[in-house]
Amino acid sequence: MFKGKSVIHVITSTRLDRGGPSLSATQLMEALRLGGQEGMLVCPDAQDDPKNYAVCSSKSYPSLEHLLAVEPRESIGALHIHGVWEWYLHQVSILARKSRIPYVFSPHGMLEPWAMSHRRWKKRLAWWLYQRNDLKHSAMLLATAPSEAEQFSRLGLTNKTVVLPNGIDFPADLLDKESEQPSRDSAAIRTALFLSRIHPKKGLGMLVEAWAKVRPQGWQIRVVGPDAGGHRQWVESQVKRYDLQKSWTFQEAVYGEEKAKVFLSSDLFILPTFSENFGIAVAEALAYRLPVVTTTGAPWQGLIDHRCGWWVAPTVEGITQALAQATSTSSQELNAMGQRGRTWAREEFAWPTIAQRLKEAYELYIP
Template sequence: MNIVTTVNSLDPSDGGVPECVQAMYMHLAKTGVDVEIVTGRTHPDAPVLEPTHPNVTTTYATARSHIRRHAELWEALSRRLDATRPDLVHDHGLWLPSNIISAVETHRRGVPHVVSPHGMLEPWAIQHRGWKKKAAWYGYQRSILERADVLHATAPMESQNLRDFGLSGPMAVIPNGVPLPDTWKQEPSSGERRQALFLSRIHPKKGLPNLIEAWSRVQPDGWDLIIAGPDENDHRQEVAALVEEHGLGDVVSFPGPVRGEDKWALYRESDLFVLPTHSENFGVVVAEALASGIPALTTTGAPWSILEEEDCGWWVETTVEALETALSDAASRSDSERLAMGQRGRALVEEQFSWEHVAAELRAVCEWILGDVPRPDCVRFDD
């Protein structure tokens, strides 16, 4: 099987989509699929999360000008589609020129087209810069999604949100995967202090003002709060001002972006993961925290009801009061109770959210599109 995938960028600073694309195609390639990624890059030496597997190749459009880079991307995709004649094209994201280019070129050639919106039609996301997205929706984005052979949602909640936009075609519900670190938290924390961790983009969508307000009300004795991740639109300054306003400067810290082994070590050193988000199509950091053996606390803005179903965390409304109650409960648990919750979370990720499992399901969907196998259980229609 030969797949061409299109994505606006593989720059690690662009958040979860580049990380997802890198991991997805590394593991899909391991199943014997040949993959070519066509993407943009701000200049030839710009950082990228490029899959390193012999079955994966990457073609870059590298012009510094946005307009010229998009023109290069169009030319590159057209050349690669003519050269490789792929079985299908998988596009990532919405609203961007790369999505238009992918849709036009696949439609023109009659190549099957799969689209992963990556949460970009979630209620909070669609309201952010809403008038621009409304114009784009009626101008081109709706027709792209209606013509797609399959839409890929990462959770039933995202699938329903896509259905609410009137999209009735086949929908593959496949979670994002998470790498399983070889080392995870298997002993209770020692010493006098405990640590709660937020690790994600510092962005208004993530609900950090609510977390700071809830933390100021609980002020759990002997606990520190780490807020790690890249700053977007100077939101860190706003959050830091709230920290100072509530007198929490001694217990709240901002270490900045954390990646690689430093990231996994930070998970293991923590006793609780907190994501107070307003909206996530998946929330891969929740899965990473569970894979690291620590319980997670997130909101109904993320599709993680399984936290409570499997007793490995808390899933609460997106309000200060709900966060306050959950934080108080989490901090009052014994070290051994929190550790047991984390161990259940680790087992859950091993069973349902490994990249090997995700790659197998995605390959089955592609084979179904090509008529090679019966419809997988993860593909659903709007009945």
Template sequence: MKQLHIVQSIDAGFGGLGLAALRYAEAVAEAGAEVFLFVAVRGGGELQYGEASGRFSVIGASTILGGMSGSGFASQLRALLKFFENNQVDIVHVHGVWSPILAAATYMATSRGIRLVVSPHGCLEPWALGHRKFKKRIALALYQRRILKNSSMLIATAKQELESIRRLGVLNPVAVLPNGVDLNFSRVERSSGFPRNILFLSRVHPVKGVKDLILAWKKVRQPGWKIIIAGPDELGHTEELKALIRAEELELDFEFLGLVVGEKKERCFAEADLFVLPTYSENFGIAVAEALARGVPVITTTGAPWEELVVHDCGWWVRPGVEGISSALASAMSVSRSALAEMGERGMRLVEENYSWAKIGRSALGASEWVIAHNETPPFIDQVI
């Protein structure tokens, strides 16, 4: 089976969508498919990727058209057209919504009778739809709803995202497949010194709830603890947060690191006693899974689909907002180091057993085969009868 996956970017600063799309495509290739990943905007900060036994390749406009192709929409469009002229694929899988190049790719696929799969990656969650909502209502009316309804299958990372898709009136089959976690990271010896660190590692964007974290911390702050904010800035939000920290006289309690990758990222996890993601909306929350994989107990909100934190006693799952986060922080900081370590061990087992990319790649390939052959329906595919 041959598949073409399409994503806007796999740059480290692009956030979890690019990482999830890259690792998903790699995993499907490892499971046995031949996979091309078309990246619309290539940059110098791209995430690392392997060759998946020669069945996986990353391509872009410059790969297809040559080095002088340019990087604009017209070049991307010409590159995709040339790809379809020269290659036969069974499935086109777009990662994300709204983008004009993704919309163009879906038209190219369906007009050629190629099966279309769409991974919204949280872009259809209520909070996301409410952000710049008038533009998105227009896009839904003009083209995006039609794309969703023309798809052979959609991918949701959790039941919560499935429900968001159904609320839009989209009745197409939906495979509920979580994102995976790369378990082949470099192990860094865990720190047990002072100060004790609470780590936030994600995009610094209003939806992530860092403002709530700051106000919650003011209510429950304890000596000997520090909050590390790591991740790329969006919309100038970092400066807004720093201004709030100064206004609340909390400068000594917070440190901003910006984008961290590689060894620096692993050091952040190794020095963290707790991980916090106070988000308002998350289709999966890859950073939660990354923290658990490294043995760090997690505080997150019901805006992320991580009830398993409570079920497996490896973290706190609370309502978004200052009250929920402050309550969880106070509870977590009262737990002994040894008890937190035991929670971390349970979190590692949870991820290793359920969120390896190898396991998810096999399920994803099975879903793709079902789209083509309509054989026995896998149990993780939701159909509206």
């Protein structure tokens, strides 16, 4: 019986520059712990270095073998495996089955059509050699949006599936000290923010073209995030090609208080992505009272439903239209949109809510 036992979370890296899963997995562990669900971490590179790694307060081991050599088997309720494709995770799945430990998978968008098409032949081979079988033996699959759950079905996965968005932390000063927030109305130059990995799938090339078409007066754009495979250099070359250097700036990834300052000094958030299973940066932007422009490649129709942003086709035309509308919207209305977005995000994406829902799912579906 699962209830009262520990969940072992498994991830290949906690490096912050590896993308959202590194942070969301460790934050999920902490939220579950605070909600009464004990857990441990299995990760080959976990380090106590908050500047470069996501740090969790739970006990960690470099491999499942190390953990099983120390921890009593009867104390382990299940494994929660974050990600797919990595050989390390496949080896964990094999050992879990041999040890008769049930496991659940969070693919974190790595099975989405865009992701499947990236290095297509390598992934197709991995799918038929091991990944499909590992997933089929999972007690439960976690999707961050209905669209991701639908993709599981298209791939022939019939496992129990729970749709549960990623959670986000809410800055106490933003939520509890409204009167102390800096006013965005008085800024001479308004700032649009892109904060994510600088990666081809994030659509920055489309954003450069859209910006060149609109050339919004009184606006600048700030691109913040780690460079993935040298893509930043290509984006910078496109900015130069369209003579946009005066309105575009680039900055390395920031975390913690520095990240908060970046959000608080911005007026609009833009994620022109081709594909996201969730898009944690969108939820974070909403928590910081920013209206959002993103694409239908991400599951954010709620931006329309809650009147806090623009949700458009992942094309130059779609992004151009949204950018033109957003940058011609008054500061008053942008602030009102941001307030509506923050209210929605607090209701739906706060970690305690997410952790409680997941704990209930564990107890329901794990034998």
